[in-house]
Amino acid sequence: MLIKNAGTLSQKYFQSYFQLTMNSQHCNADQAKKIIFDRFFAGNTKKLGATSYQNFMNAYKQCKEG
Template sequence: MTVNHSGILSVDYFEAYFKLVILSRNYDIVQVNEFMTQNFFKGDLLIYGKETYHSFVTAYQNLKNNSK
């Protein structure tokens, strides 16, 4: 997925991205978080701004809560 630096990415965006990575790479929740941190955020969680990072964290928490 292409990401521009001009907009805030939503919780829905990250939920869809998480599901895509989980299905395509057969990752668990911890692995998908590590993958996103390294490959999407390039190791800098604030690279796309605080609001986008907050959406990422919220989507991750939603995913963890729904997998229980």
């Protein structure tokens, strides 16, 4: 997935992506977190900005809880 000049990615966007990843990869939230982090952030929490990273983490926490 190419994300160029996308601005800040929302928590809702990441929640949807977590669901998509878990369904398509048949994995749990922890495994999905690693997959998504590698795809979007390439190991750098600052790659998409602090707000996008925080939204990613919030979506992960919500996915873990429920």
